[in-house]
Amino acid sequence: VVVELAPADAPPTLADALLDSCSVALRRGTCARADTLEASSAQATAVIVWNGLDVRIEVGVQREGRPLWVLRELTFSSSDPEVERWRAAGLTVASLVGEVQPWVSTPQPEPKTPHPAAPVQGKEELTLRSDANLGVSALVGPGLSSGGVRVGGKLDAAHRVWGPAFVMGAVDHSVGLGTSEDLSGDLSVAWTSAAVSGLYTTSVASGLELGASGGVVLQRMAASTKSEPTDSGSQWDPGVALGVLARWPANESLSIRAGVDTRQFWRGAEIRVGGEEAGKSSRWTALVWFGLQWSVTPGVR
Numbered sequence: 001v002v003v004e005l006a007p008a009d010a011p012p013t014l015a016d017a018l019l020d021s022c023s024v025a026l027r028r029g030t031c032a033r034a035d036t037l038e039a040s041s042a043q044a045t046a047v048i049v050w051n052g053l054d055v056r057i058e059v060g061v062q063r064e065g066r067p068l069w070v071l072r073e074l075t076f077s078s079s080d081p082e083v084e085r086w087r088a089a090g091l092t093v094a095s096l097v098g099e100v101q102p103w104v105s106t107p108q109p110e111p112k113t114p115h116p117a118a119p120v121q122g123k124e125e126l127t128l129r130s131d132a133n134l135g136v137s138a139l140v141g142p143g144l145s146s147g148g149v150r151v152g153g154k155l156d157a158a159h160r161v162w163g164p165a166f167v168m169g170a171v172d173h174s175v176g177l178g179t180s181e182d183l184s185g186d187l188s189v190a191w192t193s194a195a196v197s198g199l200y201t202t203s204v205a206s207g208l209e210l211g212a213s214g215g216v217v218l219q220r221m222a223a224s225t226k227s228e229p230t231d232s233g234s235q236w237d238p239g240v241a242l243g244v245l246a247r248w249p250a251n252e253s254l255s256i257r258a259g260v261d262t263r264q265f266w267r268g269a270e271i272r273v274g275g276e277e278a279g280k281s282s283r284w285t286a287l288v289w290f291g292l293q294w295s296v297t298p299g300v301r
Helices: 012-025 082-103
Strands: 002-006 045-051 054-063 066-075 123-125 128-130 132-144 147-162 165-177 187-203 209-225 232-249 254-265 269-273 276-281 284-295 298-300
Touching (some): 002 012, 012 082, 045 082, 066 082, 132 165, 132 276, 232 269
Parallel strands (some): 066 123
Antiparallel strands (some): 054 066, 132 147, 132 284, 187 209, 269 276
């Protein structure tokens, strides 16, 4: 397959990645640039034109003395690694060659720059994303209603189920800093939560990706006193969780993320020490988090 690239001065590493992926995907034969292979020795010609994040791919063969062409247009995300865009274009060339070859009755020499006779057009969105992600974040939010904040960390994992849709699981743990004015040095409070949710993401300008999530959460709040006589207790509380996030890719596998999670619980909790109220955990809370995400299995979608 003769491959003509525009712009012609494409970096050799990118052009080689395209040609290699095309050659591997072909049932038989290889893909080579037009300046290294005579058109007369080729069974098909591919014309690839890049325009920013868009690429136009035309593959043509001779059928009964007439040129037959198929066309495919792809659109990538700005966060997609550039080399993966070129590899995907090479795979598309091989796919189109497989589409047109069964229609060829008598192979004949290809013209150097033929013009499409009756292109079969189609356009699709191609986005390179990882199929699985792991994240670690620091979080902060309100503590008890009597005062103070909570700080902690979160671990999460997400797996792509379709296009921009993921299923995500997360666990987090945080501790209260300061509670009621009288018991701030004596009362220890901690929250541990596990959540399962669906996540939908969309890419915007400059590689920025936005997402929204919704699901269910189960929280355990534990409280204890430090002075004698010591006392402790805990309570489980189910609820629903909604969140928003923003993600900026730092490189091919690492991203910086930030977001807000809101949670509405079934009951909330009240802490009493010596018969006196020491604080309440609200039924509704919001946590702000910031962290990193690693792409585990890069894929094409």
